Amino acid sequence: MTPSARISGAIDLLCAIQNAPFRPADATANTFFRERRYIGGGDRRAISALVWDVLRGWRRLHWHLRSREDERHSDISPRLLCAAQLVFSGQNLEDVKGLFTGERYAPDCLTERESLMLDELRGKTLSDGRQSRAVRFEVPDWLMPYLEKDFGDHVEEELEALLGLPTLDLRVNLLKTTREEAKRLLRKEGFEASETEYSSWGLRLRGRHPVTATKVFQDGLIEIQDEGSQLIAAAVEAKAGQRVLDYCAGAGGKTLALAMTMENKGQVVACDVSSPRLEGSVKRFRRAGVHNVTRHLLEEGDKWAKRREASFDTVLVDAPCSGTGTWRRNPDARLRFSEKDLQELTVKQAQILHIAGKLVRPGGRLVYATCSLLSAENDRQRDRFLTGNDLFERAKPEEMSCWLPDVLKYRASFSLTPKENGTDGFYVSVFKRKS
Helix, strand or coil: CHHHHHHHHHHHHHHHHHCCCCCCCHHHHHHHHCCCCCHHHHHHHHHHHHHHHHHHHHCCCCCCCCHHHHCCCCCCCCHHHHHHHHHHCCCCCHHHHHHCCCCCCCCCCCCCCHHHHHHHHCCCCCCCCCCHHHHHCCCCCHHHHHHHHHHHHHHHHHHHHHHHCCEEEEEEEECHHHHHHHHHHHHCCCCCCCCCCCCCCCCECCCCCCHHHHHHCCCCCCEEECCCHHHHHHCCCCCCCEEECCCCCCCHHHHHHHHHCCCCCCEEEEHHHHHHHHHHHHHHHHHCCCCEEEEEEEECCCHHHHHHCCCEEEEEEEEECHHHHHHCCCCHHHHHHHHHHHHHHHHHHHHHHHHHHEEEEEEEEEEECCCCCCCCHHHHHHHHHHHHHCCEECCCHHHHCCCCCCHHHHHCCECCCCCHHHHCEEEEEEEECCC
């Protein structure tokens, strides 16, 4: 594709994302490219990179494009956002304008108004000291006080890291290979991976890479999983022969890691409220060589949990949450997140913890995890659960998982952030049911 055709593709994808405001952008992008199989891999990556850069800079781009008094309340089109992002990324302003020719596969010519708005960007940078803190760090206005309270003097450093590009982390499937062998096989296919700092199962690639097309992935030797997510599975410390419940399993990423630490021995039950997610996990289990997992769809009025009270050695609750810790890779989620969402999520998290706690046998473990940076979903949920449930206590340091790195293994609760750890943002708290 020509540079102009790629711009047209980015504009069309951004329009599709805007037309599906309640659907995750990556799901919209998957459908978009599946319907346009003529777009090659390199072009897909270029189009996606531009669109995700626009999403990461959404508030700042609008701030600049509406800086003129007569544009304060104007609609900002996807084509103008893409053009502005190219200018801020360092491309020459006149060269960017030259991509809008209206010729075959190129976007229509810029209007006089659009051209003038782009002229206003000359010599400017995307982040500007005159922007409010919320705009500069791409967070909703209502959320900034929460973040300032949680992070204090370090809030800007944390939010700056959250604006960065995510890493591409892989979990090596120890059921089939070793980390060293997986590195060697990836190198053979042209990918140079480094070992992750905290997870003993992890490998990291810099930049965007078509890993799913590799033989090492297709043979089930690796899975794509952020290092922080791997550490949640490590904290569970699921062992061979145990009965383990992944209560909010989703598509089974952590379920796979639990089955691996259990050496395919014992039983893992993967539960979720989404049938498509559970069904989608089957292919992943098969590819990974996992055969000690059963699935259960949680439905309203379901008696499944009641019949299995106090029957699991360990229960993992990877709770539905704001996802603020994953905003590096899901920048569109910033635009959808509301204060009402947070209020509803904290109620749901407390309800799930209450139910899941009943499923743990005496002496067993309950592991609560989120991909949130907010104390309202993390420490406060932990404290609320302990206050209202005298059957549980925080795990003792000597009871923490042997698979955690030394900096984490003696803490019953821990948080990970892009700034401090180079991972997505995660929270883990481990409880023990009293005997």
